[in-house]
Amino acid sequence: MRRTIFDLDVLRTFSTGMELGNFAKAAERLGRSTSAVSAQLKKLEEQAGTPIFRKAGRGLALTDAGETMLGYARRLLELNDEAAAAVHSVELEGWVRLGLQEDFGETLLPDVLGRFARAHPKVRIEARVVRNAELLERVTSGKLDLALAWSDGTLTAHCERIGEVPMRWIGPAEGQPGWQAASGEPMPLASLEAPCLLRSAATKALDEAGISWRLAFVSPSLGGLWAATAAGLGLTIRTPIGLPAKVRPLAPETIGLPDLPKLGLVLHRAEAEPQPAAARLAELVLQSVHGALREVLA
Numbered sequence: 001m002r003r004t005i006f007d008l009d010v011l012r013t014f015s016t017g018m019e020l021g022n023f024a025k026a027a028e029r030l031g032r033s034t035s036a037v038s039a040q041l042k043k044l045e046e047q048a049g050t051p052i053f054r055k056a057g058r059g060l061a062l063t064d065a066g067e068t069m070l071g072y073a074r075r076l077l078e079l080n081d082e083a084a085a086a087v088h089s090v091e092l093e094g095w096v097r098l099g100l101q102e103d104f105g106e107t108l109l110p111d112v113l114g115r116f117a118r119a120h121p122k123v124r125i126e127a128r129v130v131r132n133a134e135l136l137e138r139v140t141s142g143k144l145d146l147a148l149a150w151s152d153g154t155l156t157a158h159c160e161r162i163g164e165v166p167m168r169w170i171g172p173a174e175g176q177p178g179w180q181a182a183s184g185e186p187m188p189l190a191s192l193e194a195p196c197l198l199r200s201a202a203t204k205a206l207d208e209a210g211i212s213w214r215l216a217f218v219s220p221s222l223g224g225l226w227a228a229t230a231a232g233l234g235l236t237i238r239t240p241i242g243l244p245a246k247v248r249p250l251a252p253e254t255i256g257l258p259d260l261p262k263l264g265l266v267l268h269r270a271e272a273e274p275q276p277a278a279a280r281l282a283e284l285v286l287q288s289v290h291g292a293l294r295e296v297l298a
Helices: 008-020 023-030 034-048 064-088 108-119 132-140 197-208 222-230 276-297
Strands: 053-056 059-062 094-100 123-129 146-150 158-166 168-172 187-192 213-219 236-238 247-249 262-269
Touching (some): 008 034, 008 064, 059 064, 064 108, 064 276, 094 108, 094 276, 123 276, 132 146, 132 262, 146 276, 158 276, 187 236, 197 236, 197 262, 222 236, 222 247
Parallel strands (some): 094 123, 094 146, 187 213
Antiparallel strands (some): 053 059, 146 262, 168 247
């Protein structure tokens, strides 16, 4: 039986098109004509030996085989890029200081550090998981090379807006949320200590909806907030990224809560042109963040 060897260049076109939601945009980003992209997608279906796309209205959607192919395409490209970086940057050395919000500490950070350490064992990384205000202060003062932070509208000299993440009301994973708007009781709010972007968004949404609330629990750390929410002390607001199994997003309409806006996510750099080690770490952070965004937006 002849072994199938997928073309990584074709897989990159496929993955990029699905990420952008449009293969015309993928052609533009990759510097190819739309006809060349169409030929690549046809080649992919031929190599797969099964349809990858199906018609969905005026556009295209993935078949079950296409969904499977997309997952493998991303994994193959990630490994390819990691191998290329490792080979081309064998002598990469130095020290990189990375800061992140707590939401990413247990999900994104292990993946990023593991991939970076395997490819660049001579580079030392100092990671700091802190609140938004401290992240911005440290990157602007040069104490951090990179900082992944929620957007509060503050623009640093060298920042890149990555995308937007939906905010969600969060309650305990087991049982009922413990509060309903119809009860007439103030909503018990569990929150991080002020200042907190998500706390401000929650109280603003409640006030605009005419729903009374009370601070039922205040924590200095995200771990304490999860514990209080899981125990039913109050409802909180967060994004779907990094949620532990003991809590879950709530459908706001089922308990009478207002819809919430999206929250911007920004990568701040201390320098316009970071040192090679910092630049490479920034690439891995962006890759992991885009992967997390795909999961929560799917």
